[in-house]
Amino acid sequence: MMHEMMPMSDYLIRMRDGTIKQVNPFTGTEVWTVPGRGHRPLGNDVKPGAPLDPAKDGAYCAFCHGRVYETPPEKARLVQSVTGWETCKGLSAEQIVDSDWAFRRVPNLFEIVSCEYWQKNYRYVLPPALQARKNKYLASEKGRRHVLDVVNSRMKLGGANEDTIRKTPEEEKLAMANAFFGGGHELVIARRHFVDGATHNNQLASSGTMTPEEHYQYFRFTIEALRDIYLSNRYVRYVAVFQNWLQPAGASFDHLHKQLVAIDERGVSNDMEIRLVRSNPNVFNEEAVNFAAHRNLVFAENEHAIAFAGFGHRFPTLEVYSKSERSQPWNHSVEELRAMSDLVHGCHAAMGPNIPCNEEWHYKPPDADVPMPWRVLIKWRVSNPAGFEGGTLIYVNTIDPESLRDKVVPRLFELKNEGKIALMKIAFECDCVPNCLKYNPAVRLTHTREAEFQPLSGEARREP
Numbered sequence: 142m143m144h145e146m147m148p149m150s151d152y153l154i155r156m157r158d159g160t161i162k163q164v165n166p167f168t169g170t171e172v173w174t175v176p177g178r179g180h181r182p183l184g185n186d187v188k189p190g191a192p193l194d195p196a197k198d199g200a201y202c203a204f205c206h207g208r209v210y211e212t213p214p215e216k217a218r219l220v221q222s223v224t225g226w227e228t229c230k231g232l233s234a235e236q237i238v239d240s241d242w243a244f245r246r247v248p249n250l251f252e253i254v255s256c257e258y259w260q261k262n263y264r265y266v267l268p269p270a271l272q273a274r275k276n277k278y279l280a281s282e283k284g285r286r287h288v289l290d291v292v293n294s295r296m297k298l299g300g301a302n303e304d305t306i307r308k309t310p311e312e313e314k315l316a317m318a319n320a321f322f323g324g325g326h327e328l329v330i331a332r333r334h335f336v337d338g339a340t341h342n343n344q345l346a347s348s349g350t351m352t353p354e355e356h357y358q359y360f361r362f363t364i365e366a367l368r369d370i371y372l373s374n375r376y377v378r379y380v381a382v383f384q385n386w387l388q389p390a391g392a393s394f395d396h397l398h399k400q401l402v403a404i405d406e407r408g409v410s411n412d413m414e415i416r417l418v419r420s421n422p423n424v425f426n427e428e429a430v431n432f433a434a435h436r437n438l439v440f441a442e443n444e445h446a447i448a449f450a451g452f453g454h455r456f457p458t459l460e461v462y463s464k465s466e467r468s469q470p471w472n473h474s475v476e477e478l479r480a481m482s483d484l485v486h487g488c489h490a491a492m493g494p495n496i497p498c499n500e501e502w503h504y505k506p507p508d509a510d511v512p513m514p515w516r517v518l519i520k521w522r523v524s525n526p527a528g529f530e531g532g533t534l535i536y537v538n539t540i541d542p543e544s545l546r547d548k549v550v551p552r553l554f555e556l557k558n559e560g561k562i563a564l565m566k567i568a569f570e571c572d573c574v575p576n577c578l579k580y581n582p583a584v585r586l587t588h589t590r591e592a593e594f595q596p597l598s599g600e601a602r603r604e605p
């Protein structure tokens with residue numbers, strides 16, 4: 142294991158010529174940044190956009206609100222009304238065109254792990270509630286037509302010829318539709334393709350162009366879906382949550398969406414991290430947040446979350462950690478969840494909508510016996526690993542952590558002053574109290590409010 146062989150001071154080293162060498166304490170990934178690269182300013186290399194055609198409004202891609210019949214039947218939608226935000230489930234095919242929605246949760250047409258995988262390998266059957274939902278949806282003519290159309294287009298996109306599609310019995314096609322009701326690969330689609338009032342096709346709506354409230358709802362709604370997937374399939378051991386933004390980051394459409402993929406393992410990186418936490422329960426404090434604070438890489442903080450420029454990543458990476466005692470997103474309190482959302486939103490807003498990126502969520506798998514903090518990594522896909530990396534397993538990252546921090550910080554101050562992001566401490570304002578992640582029970586003791594045991598927290602420092 143990396144951290145047993147290597148002193149922490151070696152995680153981030155600047156050589157005399159300016160080369161920065163980094164090692165990731167969790168994966169062992171070795172990364173170099175060579176001097177003289179990565180000085181381009183953020184988001185200034187925007188191509189001039191083409192004017193938008195008003196006739197295509199709401200129908201730019203299959204995720205747009207005018208094309209809801211091109212996605213499989215939705216699982217849920219989040220609607221903003223005068224009384225607040227409401228999750229609607231069980232809508233019929235006739236109803237799905239009806240209301241204004243802010244986010245929709247739909248099955249992915251091409252699953253990474255298919256419904257058949259669960260059926261054949263685990264004898265998974267649709268739970269009664271989902272079977273009832275399927276029956277009800279198919280009971281209407283429009284619903285049946287919608288499902289068959291989507292199955293047909295899936296077969297076609299999957300390479301089947303017209304003849305095969307026509308000859309496949311309807312009953313067989315309806316059986317394939319189990320994937321739309323019980324499958325474990327879902328999308329959470331945001332309503333806007335372009336920002337409100339956009340005139341050109343380069344004005345895409347990203348996570349960072351939302352308001353902090355919209356972004357919080359996006360997080361909350363995604364977490365509802367996450368929990369739901371665990372509840373509807375007991376063979377699921379982990380649900381990966383991620384967001385690919387723009388084509389170089391693997392997105393099939395430039396229309397904002399998150400993905401949730403259920404798997405029957407905990408995943409290699411979770412297994413590695415569980416081993417690390419067993420040998421050092423405080424590893425996420427010591428080797429991630431404390432280290433980042435010590436090296437001045439923390440760039441934003443609020444009461445329940447902290448963000449820093451990551452080290453030892455193949456791509457420039459912003460990391461946001463939850464300070465909550467609770468390891469899983471669905472157990473976070475409203476305030477804790479909002480704190481996480483605010484910092485992640487701030488990261489996206491600061492980087493702007495033009496940098497392709499992957500947002501990855503990491504959290505404790507439900508069957509893991511050790512606590513781990515929920516954290517969100519935002520990886521900028523600004524370079525492509527090539528032959529050098531393949532031959533050496535040393536990766537060249539064009540932006541080192543300090544430069545990454547320095548790109549983000551001025552934008553955060555601007556956005557904060559413009560009121561476009563939530564209030565947060567930025568750069569030198571951050572408290573950076575050691576062991577601020579409370580997932581580890583051993584460090585919670587320092588948090589006592591008794592006067593004779595003063596914590597090293599911000600509140601204590603402000604007291605006279």
Ligand SMILES: [Zn+2]
Binds near residue numbers: 201202203206
């Ligand atoms: Zn679209």
